[in-house]
Amino acid sequence: MLTIILKAGKEKSLLRRHPWVYSSSIHRIEGKPEEKTKSGATAVVQSHAGQFLARAAYSPQSQIRARVWTFNESEPVDHALIKRRVQKAVAYRATNVKDTDAIRLIFAEADGLPGLVVDWYGGRAGWLVCQFQSAGVELWKSAIVQALIAETGCANVYERSDAAVREREGLPLVTGVLAGDMPGTETPAEENGVRYAVDVQKGHKTGFYIDQRDNRRLVMEHASGREVLNCFCYTGGFSLAALTGGAKNVISIDSSGEALTVARRNVELNGFDAAKAEWRDDDVFKTLRTLRAEGKLFDLIVLDPPKFAASSEHVDRAARAYKDINMLGLRLLRENGLLFTYSCSGAIDADLFQKIVAGAATDAGVDARILKRLSAGIDHPMTTSFPEGEYLKGLMLQKM
Numbered sequence: 001m002l003t004i005i006l007k008a009g010k011e012k013s014l015l016r017r018h019p020w021v022y023s024s025s026i027h028r029i030e031g032k033p034e035e036k037t038k039s040g041a042t043a044v045v046q047s048h049a050g051q052f053l054a055r056a057a058y059s060p061q062s063q064i065r066a067r068v069w070t071f072n073e074s075e076p077v078d079h080a081l082i083k084r085r086v087q088k089a090v091a092y093r094a095t096n097v098k099d100t101d102a103i104r105l106i107f108a109e110a111d112g113l114p115g116l117v118v119d120w121y122g123g124r125a126g127w128l129v130c131q132f133q134s135a136g137v138e139l140w141k142s143a144i145v146q147a148l149i150a151e152t153g154c155a156n157v158y159e160r161s162d163a164a165v166r167e168r169e170g171l172p173l174v175t176g177v178l179a180g181d182m183p184g185t186e187t188p189a190e191e192n193g194v195r196y197a198v199d200v201q202k203g204h205k206t207g208f209y210i211d212q213r214d215n216r217r218l219v220m221e222h223a224s225g226r227e228v229l230n231c232f233c234y235t236g237g238f239s240l241a242a243l244t245g246g247a248k249n250v251i252s253i254d255s256s257g258e259a260l261t262v263a264r265r266n267v268e269l270n271g272f273d274a275a276k277a278e279w280r281d282d283d284v285f286k287t288l289r290t291l292r293a294e295g296k297l298f299d300l301i302v303l304d305p306p307k308f309a310a311s312s313e314h315v316d317r318a319a320r321a322y323k324d325i326n327m328l329g330l331r332l333l334r335e336n337g338l339l340f341t342y343s344c345s346g347a348i349d350a351d352l353f354q355k356i357v358a359g360a361a362t363d364a365g366v367d368a369r370i371l372k373r374l375s376a377g378i379d380h381p382m383t384t385s386f387p388e389g390e391y392l393k394g395l396m397l398q399k400m
Contacts, residue, residue, distance in 0.1 A: 002031035002043040002058060004066055011047035014054055017385040019068035019109050021045060021056060026065060036060065039170060040139030042069065042077045057114065057136020061170030067114035067134055079143050085112045086147035096378045101126065102189040102196070104210050104379040105152070109386050113137060115169075116144065119206040121189040121198050124153045129206035130178065132161045135169050145178050156180030158200050160207075175201070186265075192217050194240050195269045197262055204234060204259075211376035211392050212237060212304065215340065218374070218396065219302060220245035222338055226299035229253075229291075229332065231284045231325070236263030236277075238302045238340075243272045247300075253280045253287050288328040297334045303341040308348075315347050319356050322348070326360035330368060333399040342374065342394035350393040357395055372396040 006014075010025035027048060029036055043058040043066055052073045056066035069077045089111040097103050105128070106118035115134025121127050128148050132138045138161075145157050157179040166173055177183075186197040191213055198207040219238050223245030230239045233252035242250050254260055260279045267277050280287060284305070303325050308318035322343060329339055343353045350373070361368045374394030382389045 002035040002041050004029055004043045004045045006047055008048040011053055014045065017071055019114055019386055020064050021066035023063050023065040040135035057134065059135035059169050062168055067136055082140055082143045083147045086151050090151045093379050100191040100213060102191050102208055102210050107380050110381045110383050110389050118148065119210055120152065121187050121200065126154060127183055127187050127200050128152065128154050128157045129200045130157060130159050131163060131206065133163060133165045138171055149179060158183055192220065194244050197265050197269060199262065209237060211380050213377045215374050215394060216241035219340060223247040223300060229298040229301045231303050232305045233263060234259045236266050238304065239263065239277060240266055240270060243276060249276045251278045251280065253282060253284050255283055257281045285325065292328060292331055296332060298332055298337060299334055300338045301329045301333055303329050307345045318345055318348060322356045323360045326357050327364045330361055330364040330366050330399060335399060337399050339397040340394065342392065344392050346388060346391040353393050354395065367400040368397040369400055370395055371398055
């Protein structure tokens with residue numbers, strides 16, 4: 001049996017049910033030599049005094065040396081545990097997620113499946129798209145796929161384990177079909193009455209940003225008659241929401257020509273007037289300055305940039321970037337205009353993000369009121385013991 005014994009005093013986070021064990025917290029590891037090098041092996045975690053704390057997935061190369069499966073000493077890590085966790089996650093979404101067939105089905109630690117992300121597009125005839133981001137779920141991949149198919153009735157499973165976090169776990173980047181046939185370039189999905197074409201093979205993450213569903217609905221509710229600017233638009237999620245809500249026109253900016261091609265296709269799918277949607281393949285920072293120089297003003301602006309801070313080491317640089325785009329966005333807003341601004345950098349918490357935006361307003365020489373704090377949808381739950389799960393945060397502002 002593989003046993004991880006912590007340094008004295010390092011058991012406190014686990015007693016609070018935090019699911020990670022860092023390498024710096026470990027006093028020693030006991031077990032056979034082959035167990036100590038087996039990625040994903042189940043280990044018992046004990047305090048320095050020998051108290052049982054958890055059963056966890058061991059990752060010999062990661063700084064997060066173990067991720068907790070269970071805090072229950074009598075609960076083994078086996079096929080039955082995997083099945084129970086998947087059943088519970090699917091049941092939660094069935095009860096709480098409405099008006100969409102694009103669903104975050106498994107949200108890693110929040111669903112007791114550490115390092116596993118599964119998005120489901122298009123119902124039973126669609127695709128389950130999986131990201132196995134840690135050693136433990138990688139080892140249990142076959143059991144997880146079987147449980148997903150059994151619980152959803154969806155026979156098509158595609159793997160998108162191509163995120164950089166895999167390398168920190170000592171795992172290779174992998175993509176490909178796990179069950180079913182090869183997906184096409186367009187997997188249909190619907191959200192709040194809007195149809196989207198999702199590329200599960202080559203799109204960002206799993207093909208679509210499901211986490212912004214509620215925020216796209218909010219933009220839809222406030223877009224009527226407004227001139228809208230959508231920055232970092234990807235395949236046009238917020239742009240389509242604005243058009244659905246009756247926006248006068250929408251300018252959308254992204255540096256990916258491939259994403260903009262899909263965005264234009266999404267306009268066609270929904271029968272929108274293409275003349276109301278302008279797409280710019282360009283750098284957002286540069287374009288914002290160009291629009292400012294041209295004297296352009298907008299009634300509603302969305303700033304949904306990619307992750308600027310991959311880790312705590314990049315927080316200062318990311319803070320400058322967030323401040324820059326928010327300053328520019330606020331200057332481009334008309335009086336009483338709305339700014340929807342977001343950060344998906346886990347290293348930037350909600351308090352720091354609000355301070356950055358406040359600094360941007362000061363530098364822009366404007367006053368703004370916070371109308372609402374924004375986050376991911378209900379299918380991205382956050383547990384009380386794992387605040388790191390709240391990676392997406394945002395603000396709805398009104399320029400005064």
